[in-house]
Amino acid sequence: MMRPRRAHPDQMSLDWSKDAEIERIIEARVAIRAETEAIRWRFRLIFVESLMMAALVLAAGLTLGQPTALVMRGAFLVGIACLASGMLLIVLSGVTCNILDHVRGRRRR
Secondary structure: OOOOOOOOOOOOOOOHHHOHHHHHHHHHHHHHHHHHHHHHHHHHHHHHHHHHHHHHHHHHHHHOOOOHHHHHHHHHHHHHHHHHHHHHHHHHHHHHHHHHHHHHOOOOO
């Protein structure tokens, strides 16, 4: 079991929890970072989903003995369609959030 280290007597003690302004700034920075990471993960998820769908179409077409050119074209179209629909979903959800924030009167700074 670890005991907390005692501060040196000459060290200035900092208690960040008592300062509301610093707490607000920290929370705002964390919220911005979390939102940025969430957007990145959405793009990663859409990209991986598109690749998986294209791979599934490719595997199914080749397994069923369909012509290779037709299977490649189908896999490409499915991948692009999945990517486009995912991007559209991300954009529409962002627009919807902005509209709801505006309606509620919570404009972002």
